[in-house]
Amino acid sequence: MKFDVLTLFPEMIEQGFNTSITGRAVSEGILELNTVNIRDYSKDKHNKVDDYIYGGGAGMLMFPQPVYDAYKSLNVKEGTRVVYLTPVGQTFNQKMAKEFAMEDELVFLCGHYEGIDERVIETIVTDKVSIGDYVLTGGELPVLVMMDAISRMVPGVLGNGDSSVDESFSDSLLEYPQYSRPEEWNGMKVPPVLLSGDHKKIDEWRLERSLERTRELRPDMYEKWAESHPEYFELQRKKKKKAEEKARKLAKKLAKQEML
Ligand code: SAM
Numbered sequence: 001m002k003f004d005v006l007t008l009f010p011e012m013i014e015q016g017f018n019t020s021i022t023g024r025a026v027s028e029g030i031l032e033l034n035t036v037n038i039r040d041y042s043k044d045k046h047n048k049v050d051d052y053i054y055g056g057g058a059g060m061l062m063f064p065q066p067v068y069d070a071y072k073s074l075n076v077k078e079g080t081r082v083v084y085l086t087p088v089g090q091t092f093n094q095k096m097a098k099e100f101a102m103e104d105e106l107v108f109l110c111g112h113y114e115g116i117d118e119r120v121i122e123t124i125v126t127d128k129v130s131i132g133d134y135v136l137t138g139g140e141l142p143v144l145v146m147m148d149a150i151s152r153m154v155p156g157v158l159g160n161g162d163s164s165v166d167e168s169f170s171d172s173l174l175e176y177p178q179y180s181r182p183e184e185w186n187g188m189k190v191p192p193v194l195l196s197g198d199h200k201k202i203d204e205w206r207l208e209r210s211l212e213r214t215r216e217l218r219p220d221m222y223e224k225w226a227e228s229h230p231e232y233f234e235l236q237r238k239k240k241k242k243a244e245e246k247a248r249k250l251a252k253k254l255a256k257q258e259m260l
Helices: 010-017 020-027 064-074 094-100 118-124 140-151 199-217 219-228 230-259
Strands: 002-007 032-037 050-052 060-062 081-091 105-110 127-130
Touching: 002 010, 002 064, 002 140, 010 020, 010 032, 010 140, 020 140, 032 064, 064 105, 064 118, 081 094, 081 140, 094 140, 105 140, 127 140, 199 219, 219 230
Parallel strands: 002 032, 002 105, 081 105, 081 127
Antiparallel strands: 050 060
16 A cells, blocks of 8 residues: 655655664555655745735745645545544544555645645545544644554554454453453452453453443443344343343252252
8 A cells, every 4th residue: 555645744654654664564565655845846946835815824834836736746546535634624533444444545744733724635635534624733643543554454463463453442442451461460360250261251251341441431432333233232132131030040049959
C-alpha cells in the first residue's frame, strides 16, 4: 500500500513513519511512503505558501496554487482518495482505518496555519477526517495517527497476523486486561484461569472482562454490541437458569438427607 503525504514538514512524517513497525513494513516493501513538500511547488518569488484571509480574522491561510500543483505532481490514477486532515472532518475510528486499508494508494493533505483555501479542498479532496475534537498546529500528527492505524490493518504489517483481530474496537468492544511474566508481581497475581490452559474458559473470561470494561468505560459501544449480539444474552440466561436448577436440586437433596 502506498501513502502520499502533501505537507510543509516532510521530515516530520518520514521520521515518525519510518520507525518501529511501520518502518519495518516500509523496508520490507509492504508499505511505501512518499512525501511531497508543498513549499517546493510555490510559484511565489519568496516561496510563500500562505496569505491573509479574505474578510479578516486572525492568522494566515495556505493559498491554492502550491497545494494544487503539489497534488498534480503525484499523477495518481483517477479515483484515488485524497484525505484532508481537518478538525471539521468526520472523526477517525477503527472502522475507517479498516476501510482505508483496502485502498492501494491514499493521498493525505496536511494543513497548517489557519488551514487551506476552500477552493482547492473542493477541487481535490474526497474525504475530510479529524482525529478528535481539538485543534492542532498542523495535519502532520493526525496523518501519522491515521497512517499508523491503517497500516496495522494491512496484511503482513504486524508480525503476528492475529494481533489486530482481538484488539479494542475490533468487535465494538474494548480489549480485556492482559498479563505477562512473572505470575506474581508486587503481590498481584495473574488470574488463575489464564494459567489453566483451558482455551474455552480463557475465551469466556476474556469476553466477560471486555464486556465489563466496555459497559463501564464506553456505554455507547456496549449498547451497540448488546444490540447486535442477542444470542450472547440468551445463552447467559440459559446458563443462569441451568445453574439455578442445579442449586435447587442440590438443596432439595441435602434437605432430604437431613430429614433421614
Ligand atoms: N482554523 C482551523 C479550524 O478552526 O478548523 C484549524 C486549523 S489548524 C490550526 C491547522 C491544520 O492542522 C488544519 O488545517 C489541519 O490540517 C490540522 N489539524 C488541526 N487539528 C486537527 C484535528 N483535530 N484533526 C485533523 N487535523 C487537524
